[in-house]
C-alpha cells in the first residue's frame with residue numbers, strides 16, 4: 001500500500017478524503033509520492049488550531065523561537081542533498097539547483113532565528129510634558145501562506161521563517177504540483193520543537209484550500225507568490241474580508257537584461273544564459289528580454305547561441321544536465337503557445353524551441369531564443385515563465401533604458417557594461433525593485449529585501465529584516481508617568 005503524506009494540523013498528521021500523485025516531470029512514469037488533497041474543512045481546522053496557538057506563541061520567549069529555527073536550519077543543511085533530490089524530482093530543477101535551493105532554505109531559517117532576537121522598538125519623547133511614547137512591533141496573528149511551484153522549498157522557507165520568528169502562527173498551502181518539499185520543511189520545523197498548532201500545512205488545490213483561506217475571517221494576513229491573475233484575486237479577497245487582511249503579493253516579471261556595446265562579452269553571455277534559461281526559465285526574476293545595443297548585437301547573439309548549443313537539456317537528476325524539464329504539460333503548452341505567438345508576430349526563432357525526447361517521458365523543451373523582437377510584441381510584454389527569451393535590438397543606452405522600463409512589471413533588471421557612468425545611471429533610473437550590474441537578473445541573496453514595483457509586487461518587501469514590515473504590526477503606546 002502506498003504511503004500518503006498527510007496534512008499536519010494541530011500537531012497531528014491528519015488523513016484527508018483524497019490524495020493525488022506528485023509526478024516527476026523528468027520521468028512522468030515516476031510518482032514521487034502520494035500527497036493529501038485537503039478540503040475546506042481541513043483548512044478550517046488548521047486555522048482554528050493556529051488561532052488557539054497564537055496567544056502563547058506570540059508571547060513566547062524569543063530564545064525558544066531562535067532554538068526551533070536554528071535546529072530546523074541545521075537539519076535542512078544536514079539533509080540538503082536528500083531535500084535537493086526531492087525538490088529536483090518533483091519540480092524538475094537540476095540536482096545542483098535543487099541542492100542549492102535546499103541550502104538557501106537552511107540559511108534563511110538561521111537568518112530568521114537571529115531575527116527573533118533582534119526585534120526591537122523605539123522610545124520617543126512626547127510633545128506633552130511627562131508623557132513617554134513606546135513604539136513596538138507585535139505579531140499579526142494567524143498568517144496564511146500560499147506558495148508557487150517554482151521554488152518548492154525556498155519560498156515556503158522565506159515566508160514561514162519570518163512569520164514564526166516574529167511570533168505569528170501559520171497555515172501554509174503549497175502548490176499542488178510540488179507539495180513534497182514544503183511538507184518536508186514543515187515536518188522538520190515541527191520536530192524542531194514548535195508547540196502544537198503553531199505551524200500547519202494543508203495541501204491541495206488553490207481553488208479549494210487557497211480560496212477557503214482567502215475567505216476565512218480568522219486569517220489576519222496572507223502572503224502569496226504566483227501569477228498576477230491569482231494575486232489580484234488574493235488582494236481583492238483580502239480587502240473584502242471582515243476584518244480586512246494584510247496582504248503581500250509577489251507575482252510576475254518581464255525582466256530586462258541590457259547589453260551595451262562596451263560590455264565584456266563573456267560576462268554578458270553568461271549572465272544572459274543563466275538569467276534567461278537556468279531553472280528552465282521558470283523564475284519570476286528570469287531575463288526574458290535581452291535588450292542589446294547595435295554595435296554588439298550580432299556578436300552577442302552569435303556567442304549566446306554557441307552557449308545555448310552547449311547546454312544539455314535532460315533528466316534533472318542526471319549528472320551533466322544543465323537544464324531540466326518544464327514543470328508540467330500545462331506550462332509546456334504555455335511555452336509552446338508563446339513560441340507560436342512570437343513566430344506569428346514576425347519575430348525570428350533564432351534557435352531552439354523544439355520539444356525534445358529523452359530516455360524517459362518528460363516535458364523537455366530546447367531553450368528558445370527569438371531575435372528581431374520589438375517591445376510591443378506579446379512575447380516582449382507577457383510573462384511566459386519558460387526557457388524562452390527575446391532579443392530586442394536598440395540604438396544606444398538611452399533607448400535601452402526606455403525599452404527596459406516600458407513594461408507593466410518591475411521586479412528585476414540587469415545591465416552588462418564596463419561603463420561606471422551607465423551602470424550608475426541604470427541603477428538610479430531602472431524602474432525595478434532589484435537591479436543587477438554585470439550579474440544575472442535572477443538568483444538573489446537571502447538576507448536583503450526581495451520584491452518589485454508596478455505589476456510585480458504589492459505590499460511590503462519579503463526577506464531580510466524588511467520582512468518584519470509584513471509579519472508584524474506596529475503599536476504606539478503613550479504613558480503619563
Ligand SMILES: NC(=O)C1=CN([C@@H]2O[C@H](COP(=O)(O)OP(=O)(O)OC[C@H]3O[C@@H](n4cnc5c(N)ncnc54)[C@H](OP(=O)(O)O)[C@@H]3O)[C@@H](O)[C@H]2O)C=CC1
Pocket residue numbers: 146147148149150173174175176177204205206207209210211214225226227228229230231233250251252253283284331334383384385
Ligand atoms: N511569480 C512567480 O514566482 C510565479 C509566477 N507564476 C506564473 O503563473 C502562471 C501559472 O502558474 P500557476 O501555478 O497556475 O500560478 P497560480 O498563481 O495559480 O498559483 C500560485 C499559488 O496560488 C494557488 N491558487 C490558485 N488559485 C487560487 C485561489 N483561487 N485562491 C487561492 N490560491 C490559489 C495555487 O494553487 P495550486 O496548487 O492549485 O496551483 C498555488 O499554490 C505561470 O505560468 C507563471 O506565469 C507561477 C508560479 C510562480
Ligand SMILES: O=C(O)CCC(=O)C(=O)O
Pocket residue numbers: 150151225282283284285441442443444
Ligand atoms: O531569482 C531568485 O533567486 C528568486 C526568484 C523567485 O523568487 C521566483 O522566481 O519566484
